[in-house]
Amino acid sequence: MTDTTTHDLPAVDHQDERGAAQRGWTGDAVIDLRSQFVATTRELLETDERTALVLAEISSDRFADLIDARPDRVINVGIREQLLLSTAAGLALSGLRPIAHTFGAFLIERAWEQVKLDLDHQKVGAVLVGSYGSYDWPAGGRTHQSPGDVALLDTLRGWTVHVPGHPAEVDAQLRAAVAGDDRVYLRIGGEPNAEPHDPTGWTRLRDGRRGTVVAVGPMLRATELAVRDLDVTLLYAPTIRPFDAGALRANLGRPRVVLVEPYLAGTSAAQVAEALLDLDHRQLGLGVGDPDRHRYGTPADHDRLHGLDPAGLRRRIESFVGE
Incomplete structure (x- = not known):
C-alpha cells in the first residue's frame, strides 16, 4: 500500500456528456479513459504476438486497420455479445x-452465461474490458x-476486478x-x-480518527471533496477484487467503514464484513441505489439522484461517522 500526502482538488466540473469529459493523459497526449484502452491495446497488438482482441x-x-492487417488476432463478431465471449474463450484455449x-x-450482463460457462467453468483466462x-x-x-456488473462477478470465484x-491506471x-x-x-x-x-x-x-472511507476508482474526486474537512482516513482503491483486507485493517482509526463504489451500493459489504470478522464494527455502503429509476438526464443528474455527488456523499458520511 502506498502512503501519500493529501492534495487539493478543483471543484468538480460535470458536463452533460461526462464520457466526453474523461480527461487524463498517456505520454504527452491528453485523452479519455476509453481512448487510453485503445492506445494501450493497439500497442500490445503490435508488440506481443500472444495478444488478441x-x-x-x-x-x-x-481498430479497423488492425482488423484488416491481423484478422487472426483482431476479430469483430458484430452485434453478437455471446459470440464475443465464446470466441475469446476459444482464442484462450488456442x-x-x-x-x-x-x-x-x-x-457482463447480456453475455453472462458465456462468462459463467465458457470462461469461469472451464477455468479459461481472458481480459474483459x-x-x-x-x-x-x-x-x-x-x-x-x-x-450490477461487479455484483454478478462476485457470484464466481478467482476474478480480478480493476476499477x-x-x-495511467488503465x-x-x-x-x-x-x-x-x-x-x-x-x-x-x-x-x-x-x-x-x-x-x-x-x-x-x-x-x-473517526472512521475510514474507501473511494473506489472514479469515485475518488467526489469523495475527497466530500470529506476534505472531516476527521476520517481516506483510502483509494483502483483494484477491488481481490479485496485488500490487510490495507483496510491497517487503516482503521475507528471501526467505522464507508465504502464508496461506482456501481450497486453495498457490493463489497460481504468483503468488509469478512475482513473485520473479529472486530465489532459498523459499515456503510454508498453507490448506485435503485438501478432502474426510469430517468435519462445527464451523468451529473444521476450522481445527484443516487447521492454520489460531493454534497450527497457529505451528508451520508458526516452522519455515519458522527460529525
Whole structure:
C-alpha cells in the first residue's frame, strides 16, 4: 500500500456528456479513459504476438486497420455479445491472451452465461474490458447501464476486478492483465481523478480518527471533496477484487467503514464484513441505489439522484461517522 500526502482538488466540473469529459493523459497526449484502452491495446497488438482482441462492433472503428492487417488476432463478431465471449474463450484455449471489449452492460450482463460457462467453468483466462460504467450514457437508457456488473462477478470465484480512476491506471492494469493468464475484468467508466495512484494496491491519502472511507476508482474526486474537512482516513482503491483486507485493517482509526463504489451500493459489504470478522464494527455502503429509476438526464443528474455527488456523499458520511 502506498502512503501519500493529501492534495487539493478543483471543484468538480460535470458536463452533460461526462464520457466526453474523461480527461487524463498517456505520454504527452491528453485523452479519455476509453481512448487510453485503445492506445494501450493497439500497442500490445503490435508488440506481443500472444495478444488478441475480440470486439462486438463497439470500438471497431478504432481498430479497423488492425482488423484488416491481423484478422487472426483482431476479430469483430458484430452485434453478437455471446459470440464475443465464446470466441475469446476459444482464442484462450488456442494459447492466445484475448481481450474482449464492449459496453459493460453487454459484456457482463447480456453475455453472462458465456462468462459463467465458457470462461469461469472451464477455468479459461481472458481480459474483459467493459466501458460506460453504470450510467455514463443516460441517453442510451437502461439497456446501456450496468451498475450490477461487479455484483454478478462476485457470484464466481478467482476474478480480478480493476476499477481505474485515471488513464495511467488503465494503461498499467491492462498491461499487467495481458501479461497473465487469469480472468480479469477492467471496468472503465466515470469521471477521472486528477492524478494517478498505485494501480493495484490501496493508497492512503489522509489520516483521521473517526472512521475510514474507501473511494473506489472514479469515485475518488467526489469523495475527497466530500470529506476534505472531516476527521476520517481516506483510502483509494483502483483494484477491488481481490479485496485488500490487510490495507483496510491497517487503516482503521475507528471501526467505522464507508465504502464508496461506482456501481450497486453495498457490493463489497460481504468483503468488509469478512475482513473485520473479529472486530465489532459498523459499515456503510454508498453507490448506485435503485438501478432502474426510469430517468435519462445527464451523468451529473444521476450522481445527484443516487447521492454520489460531493454534497450527497457529505451528508451520508458526516452522519455515519458522527460529525
